[in-house]
Amino acid sequence: MDTSHKPRILLVEDDQNFGDVLKNYLEIHDFEVDRAKDGIEGFTKFKSGKYDLIIMDVMLPRRDGFTVANDIRKADSEIPIIFLTAKTLREDIIKGFQVGGDDYITKPFDTEELLLRIQAVLRRTLHMDDEPVETRFDIGKHFHFDAETRELTYRNDGQTEKLRLSRKEAQLLHLFCLKKGQVVLRKDALKRIWGEDNYFTARSMDVYISRLRKLLSRDPSLCIENIHGDGFRLLESC
Numbered sequence: 558m559d560t561s562h563k564p565r566i567l568l569v570e571d572d573q574n575f576g577d578v579l580k581n582y583l584e585i586h587d588f589e590v591d592r593a594k595d596g597i598e599g600f601t602k603f604k605s606g607k608y609d610l611i612i613m614d615v616m617l618p619r620r621d622g623f624t625v626a627n628d629i630r631k632a633d634s635e636i637p638i639i640f641l642t643a644k645t646l647r648e649d650i651i652k653g654f655q656v657g658g659d660d661y662i663t664k665p666f667d668t669e670e671l672l673l674r675i676q677a678v679l680r681r682t683l684h685m686d687d688e689p690v691e692t693r694f695d696i697g698k699h700f701h702f703d704a705e706t707r708e709l710t711y712r713n714d715g716q717t718e719k720l721r722l723s724r725k726e727a728q729l730l731h732l733f734c735l736k737k738g739q740v741v742l743r744k745d746a747l748k749r750i751w752g753e754d755n756y757f758t759a760r761s762m763d764v765y766i767s768r769l770r771k772l773l774s775r776d777p778s779l780c781i782e783n784i785h786g787d788g789f790r791l792l793e794s795c
Contacts, residue, residue, distance in 0.1 A: 564679060565589045567606065569599035569613040569622065570641070579612075582668055588675075596620025600628055608636060610679060615642035615649065623656050630657035634723040637678045641666070647756075654761035657723075661757060677752045694734040697779040697793050704731040711775060720772065725750060725765050733769075733781065733791035742788040 566588050570576035573594075580590045591606060593599035595618040603611065611629065615622035626638050637659040642649075645663045653661045659678050662671060692704040701710040707727035711718045722730065728750045732741055747754040747762060766781060766789065773779045782790045 563587055563589045564609040565591070565607065566675075567591050567593065567599065567602055567608045567611045567613075569593045569596065569611065569617065569625065571595055571614060571617055579668075583672075583675075586672055594618075596622065596625040600625050603629055603636075604632070610675060611636060611638045612641050612675075613638060615640055615644050615653070623652060626653075626656045626658060634721075637681075639674065639678060641671075650757050651760050654757060655764055658761075681750065681752060691735065692731070694737075696734065696737075696773070696791075697776040699776045700773065700779070702730060702734060704734070709772065713775075722772075723765075726768055726772075729762070729765055730769055733789070737791050737793070740784050740788045740790050743786075746788070 564587075566583060568576065568580055568583070568590055570579065570592065571594050576592055576594070580592050583590045591602055591608075593602050597619045599611075599613065599617070600620070611626075613622045613625065617625070622640060622642070626640075629636065629638065634657075638657060639660045639662060640653045640658050641662050641664065642653075643664045644650075650661050650663075659681075660674050662674060694702045694704075696702055699711055699713045701712070702708070703710075704727055707722045707724070709720045709722055709730070711720070729746065732746055732749065743759065743762070744754045747758050751758040751761065770781050773781070778793055780792050782792055784790055
């Protein structure tokens with residue numbers, strides 16, 4: 558996010574009155590807001606504009622919010638997405654995180670809480686608080702990780718393959734590398750990367766842990782070990 562301009566938000570909400578009220582509220586609090594009234598218009602605006610954050614309803618005309626978020630994630634792994642919806646089933650909330658959502662707020666909600674969540678998500682998008690200096694790591698026998706560029710490099714038998722991680726994948730792997738061989742407590746990782754420790758953010762983290770395990774599985778000496786449900790540990794001799 559470019560801090561020299563007002564943060565730009567794409568609000569995808571089909572309810573005319575609610576959308577207008579929320580747009581005005583965010584603009585009063587120094588955000589620039591574009592509004593789309595259905596899923597297809599939301600994705601079109603995303604492709605043609607430059608935004609710092611997307612707030613999106615789930616039950617949208619023409620294309621639902623989960624489908625739009627999935628399409629957005631294929632094009633951009635970084636832009637934060639906050640789902641804002643009346644769907645309160647646990648399965649729906651988990652799906653919201655699985656398709657790449659950064660937060661999930663159910664209606665009705667407190668506007669001040671929404672504002673604080675937006676600010677927290679934007680802060681985490683920029684950087685991790687108190688991020689240590691060390692950012693480059695050799696992992697196992699075949700991987701090199703650069704946390705600044707979020708690039709994971711695999712080298713074996715003269716072949717080199719570079720993979721660009723999503724923001725949360727990189728933040729998790731960075732934390733594991735900094736504490737290589739030590740236990741990273743689940744609650745600490747959640748508060749550091751997601752901003753809060755609750756059931757739904759924990760399920761979101763599990764999704765990213767699974768992705769990292771799949772990426773690192775090409776080196777049989779590496780593993781991310783579960784520690785009695787309390788946390789995880791990156792080991793180089795599994």
